[in-house]
Amino acid sequence: MDIDFLLLQRMKRGDENAFDVFVRKYYKEILNYCNYHCPDTSTAEDLTQETFLRFFEKLSDYRYMGKTKNYLYTIAGNLCRDSYKKIRESLLEEQSLEIQDCLHPPIAISMPIKCVIALPGSLICFFFITNPSLEMNN
Secondary structure, rough: HHHHHHHHHHOOOOOHHHHHHHHHHHHHHHHHHHHHOOHHHHHHHHHHHHHHHHHHHHHHHOOOOOOOOHHHHHHHHHHHHHHHHHHHHHHHHHHHHHHHHHOOOOOOOOOEEEEEEEOOOOEEEEEEEOOOOOOOOO
8 A cells, every 4th residue: 555545544533643754755845846936945934834734724625546746746836826926916016116106206306207117027117207297208
């Protein structure tokens, strides 16, 4: 019999030692995967732990088909993707605020203002404001 099958059966019965053996068996591989797909080690460690938590939360519903490691990779991949989306959305929101700041300077300014914003995908936006009424020219 497959060791994962036996570990899963023992975990479903609440055997804490089986949980420990299972995590030790797969932790390093999942952490390496998350490290590769995450911007920093701290995030990778958090997502690795979250991977195992989500697996254990659904353990009672999990049906063993010999692909336990693949399922862990799927969970980790989804978590890494979600983390990337949150980081990207946060950066886009920050850049949007920077653009708004460039478009809405204090009215008392009478000299030209130049604002350069680098967006994801190497898109660079240039904004030139030529007078206090905020009229924009290309």
